[in-house]
Amino acid sequence: MLQTAKSNYHNEAVLLGFSDLKRLKSERPLIFDRGQGIFIFDETGKDYIEAVSCFYCVSLGFSDGDLVEAATRQLRSLPMYSSAIHRTVPAVMELSERLAALAPVKNPRIYFATTGSEANDYLIKFMWYGNGFAGEPQRRKMLSRKSSYHGSTIATAALGGGSELHESFGIPMGISLQVSHPSWPNAALPGEDEDAFTSRLADELEKVILDAGPQTVGAMIAEPVSVSSGMFAPPDSYFPKITTVLRKYGIQLFIDEVVTGFGRSGRMWASELMGLEPDCVTCAKGIAGAYMPIAGIIMGEEFNRRLDLGNEAKGWFAHGGTHHAHAVSAAVAVEVLNIFERRDILGHVQRVIPHWNRMLDSFLDHPLVVGTRKFGLLGAIEVAAPGEARAGSASSLKVGGLSKAIYEAGLETGVIVRPLAGCLVLSPPLIITESEIDELGRRLRSACDRVLADMSSSRRAEFAEAR
Ligand SMILES: Cc1ncc(COP(=O)(O)O)c(C=O)c1O
Numbered sequence: 193m194l195q196t197a198k199s200n201y202h203n204e205a206v207l208l209g210f211s212d213l214k215r216l217k218s219e220r221p222l223i224f225d226r227g228q229g230i231f232i233f234d235e236t237g238k239d240y241i242e243a244v245s246c247f248y249c250v251s252l253g254f255s256d257g258d259l260v261e262a263a264t265r266q267l268r269s270l271p272m273y274s275s276a277i278h279r280t281v282p283a284v285m286e287l288s289e290r291l292a293a294l295a296p297v298k299n300p301r302i303y304f305a306t307t308g309s310e311a312n313d314y315l316i317k318f319m320w321y322g323n324g325f326a327g328e329p330q331r332r333k334m335l336s337r338k339s340s341y342h343g344s345t346i347a348t349a350a351l352g353g354g355s356e357l358h359e360s361f362g363i364p365m366g367i368s369l370q371v372s373h374p375s376w377p378n379a380a381l382p383g384e385d386e387d388a389f390t391s392r393l394a395d396e397l398e399k400v401i402l403d404a405g406p407q408t409v410g411a412m413i414a415e416p417v418s419v420s421s422g423m424f425a426p427p428d429s430y431f432p433k434i435t436t437v438l439r440k441y442g443i444q445l446f447i448d449e450v451v452t453g454f455g456r457s458g459r460m461w462a463s464e465l466m467g468l469e470p471d472c473v474t475c476a477k478g479i480a481g482a483y484m485p486i487a488g489i490i491m492g493e494e495f496n497r498r499l500d501l502g503n504e505a506k507g508w509f510a511h512g513g514t515h516h517a518h519a520v521s522a523a524v525a526v527e528v529l530n531i532f533e534r535r536d537i538l539g540h541v542q543r544v545i546p547h548w549n550r551m552l553d554s555f556l557d558h559p560l561v562v563g564t565r566k567f568g569l570l571g572a573i574e575v576a577a578p579g580e581a582r583a584g585s586a587s588s589l590k591v592g593g594l595s596k597a598i599y600e601a602g603l604e605t606g607v608i609v610r611p612l613a614g615c616l617v618l619s620p621p622l623i624i625t626e627s628e629i630d631e632l633g634r635r636l637r638s639a640c641d642r643v644l645a646d647m648s649s650s651r652r653a654e655f656a657e658a659r
Pocket residue numbers: 247307308309310312341342343344415420448450451476477
């Protein structure tokens with residue numbers, strides 16, 4: 193029997209990700225049972241602004257009637273048929289064609305997986321396959337940036353930064369080579385300008401490649417702007433310089449647009465906005481507004497040529513999955529593309545970005561705020577308490593201190609933000625209006641005020657002096 197809201201669930205039976213298992217056993221988690229637009233409602237009826245679109249994913253807001261309708265239509269006509277063994281459904285054919293026309297990769301071929309983790313994981317698997325048949329079986333290693341996040345599978349956890357993802361799970365690190373994240377300007381050396389900073393990072397990349405043996409490195413994976421690393425938009429010269437190094441050694445560039453794709457930057461892809469030239473791109477989250485799980489691996493010409501070599505040798509491509517390119521997910525993703533056109537979502541995002549930026553900057557006078565970072569309809573508010581050093585870069589794991597305190601105060605004032613070490617990341621549904629941005633700002637300021645008020649008066653005085 194379904195339990196009604198507020199009934200006493202048996203907490204010990206649930207294991208939630210990225211949670212304290214001990215706390216879960218003794219304390220009821222926050223349970224949401226309704227959403228509308230940018231708002232989410234918990235089981236007591238309290239509303240919260242979802243300022244991170246859940247996990248950066250509910251890009252068109254909650255309970256969008258057109259998306260629910262598209263899912264329902266597909267559920268009624270054909271709820272499920274696996275896309276494999278030379279069989280598929282119309283929604284997958286339509287989605288492939290329309291996404292290929294929009295993709296930031298020339299003449300792409302697209303494989304649909306279920307999650308962003310799977311997309312990145314399979315991309316590595318496909319690379320190993322293609323490189324093997326293209327006479328480069330030793331090109332298996334993956335470059336990534338420290339403190340990045342590309343997923344939770346074994347291979348993608350190895351790419352992401354942080355010992356929490358590696359040591360405690362015994363994740364094999366054999367394939368992973370990590371370089372510094374372009375956390376400009378916080379990670380700059382004293383006196384270093386943008387050009388010197390990006391040159392140093394390009395030199396570091398080259399050294400890592402040479403130490404590993406260039407012929408053993410397959411690709412580098414990077415987000416255009418990494419939310420998990422604290423949302424530092426790289427200086428303009430960063431990607432051109434690292435792309436030059438990669439090309440020099442025949443290493444491919446994979447761009448992870450799991451968060452930044454589908455309008456977050458104000459363009460369909462951040463790659464497009466930033467002029468990147470990826471060999472392959474992965475996307476997920478916003479592709480179906482996160483109403484259904486689906487992810488895309490968008491592969492470029494050279495990558496596809498290599499896959500075809502494997503196919504010629506073996507007679508088929510031996511990879512698939514029951515729920516890959518799920519019919520309902522694909523139907524919802526097609527409707528997302530329709531909505532982007534019908535409601536001019538990109539135009540809306542571009543129109544509200546200036547107001548969004550003003551709201552972020554309005555926090556600069558708050559005693560707990562030391563800076564803001566902005567990129568499209570993303571933002572990070574950098575926070576520091578007295579005596580705390582400004583974070584050189586951010587990490588999404590094991591967040592404590594001030595950002596966690598503000599996150600928790602936000603739950604009281606009715607706004608959900610993503611606390612990272614040293615900052616709060618915001619990524620609201622793309623449909624947010626200017627008045628909703630103002631309301632978000634009010635609720636978040638009130639959370640910051642509560643945390644400040646809770647600090648001892650001596651600590652506040654010390655802080656004021658430090659300013
Ligand atoms: C940049 C990036 N890549 C990949 C993933 C993994 O996606 P998923 O959680 O759908 O597996 C995430 C998840 O947050 C992400 O932020």
